[in-house]
Amino acid sequence: MCESRCRRMADRDKRPVLFTHIQTAFKTDSFYSNYTVTPKELGRGKFAVVKKCIEMATGKEYAAKFMKKRRRGLDCKADIVHEIAVLEMAKSNPRVVDLHEVYETTHEIILVLEYAAGGEVFNLCVADRDEALSERDVIRLLRQTLEGVVFLHQNNIVHLDLKPQNILLTSSSPLGDIKIVDFGLSRRVDNVGELREITGTPEYIVFLFAAPEILNYDPISTETDMWSIGVLVYMLLTGKSPFQGEDKQETFLNISQVNVDYSEETFEGVSKTAIEFIQQLLVKKPEERINAEACLFHPWLQAEELMGNPGPEIMPCVPQSEEYIKSLEENPIRSLTFGVCRHLDKENGFEESAVEPKRFRYDDSYKSCHEITGEWVF
Structure with missing residues (x-):
């Protein structure tokens, strides 16, 4: 099928x-x-x-x-x-x-x-309060993640599986730099047609990071990744999943209706501009979400009092030449069939994390549809 x-x-x-x-x-x-x-x-x-x-x-x-x-x-x-x-x-x-x-x-x-020795950013999401990232650390890691996402989007690549298990660190102590991994679900998107169905299996669409357009089989675009970035930031700042329900049906409903808890209790100690940043990403209509490049210039990511010593300058994200893209299209390799294999979330990052989620429940039952992952490097 x-x-x-x-x-x-x-x-x-x-x-x-x-x-x-x-x-x-x-x-x-x-x-x-x-x-x-x-x-x-x-x-x-x-x-x-x-x-x-x-x-x-x-x-x-x-x-x-x-x-x-x-x-x-x-x-x-x-x-x-x-x-x-x-x-x-x-x-x-x-x-x-x-x-x-x-x-x-x-x-x-x-x-x-x-080899990224620092492990998954997921482990930072489930850390105890006294071990959780500071808002300043989240900003630094997010800026680096966005630098990679901007590059991909400018080259017409949508990742489609941006989550804490697919974002690794070069070191854990001191906190290292970001490495984006797992391109098993990534696809090429441009203005020559619509990309809709990417898996053909129902389990994928009820995953915690899936955007509403994936659930509804609507056109997929680079803005689909931005929804995932919003979920990622929410988890890094609160330690909770914004859409996790008691079962898949409730999770599906929460995503479809964009039911998000922005209460003061959930975001205790988090700046108002951080919440506003998330609110510009967790938007049902893809065209209304802020794009990756604009995110880098959002007031929250520019806040000097939160950034402390700013990280390296934004890497220039120059799209590949038309000649290079054309070469990818016009030189097929023999005996290749159109992609029919999908990827098991467990292989997105390494061995199953030994860290038990302490601040939110991560349901492994959502992993059943993928048979392989992209890169996971520990």
């Missing part, structure tokens, strides 16, 4: 939503001849596993993501190629996880990725 639906979508719009050309050459020599792999897994899903590895020639640490090429009897190489293409495009941006190299065997493709 998922495959046929995606094919119909592609035929209708007459445009690629997955990139099909990459510049990275697949190495076919033995991965284990070049890397030492640690026995402990960083994460696992039905069709992928991530382990820490060390490059023998340099001694550098990486995260190796082993991804099966066929899942449930279907060729899923197209999804992997798309993921690699997006990582290549974002290589110049320091806010996106770096792809080191790629190996291919008979049954799997191995992505050798940057």
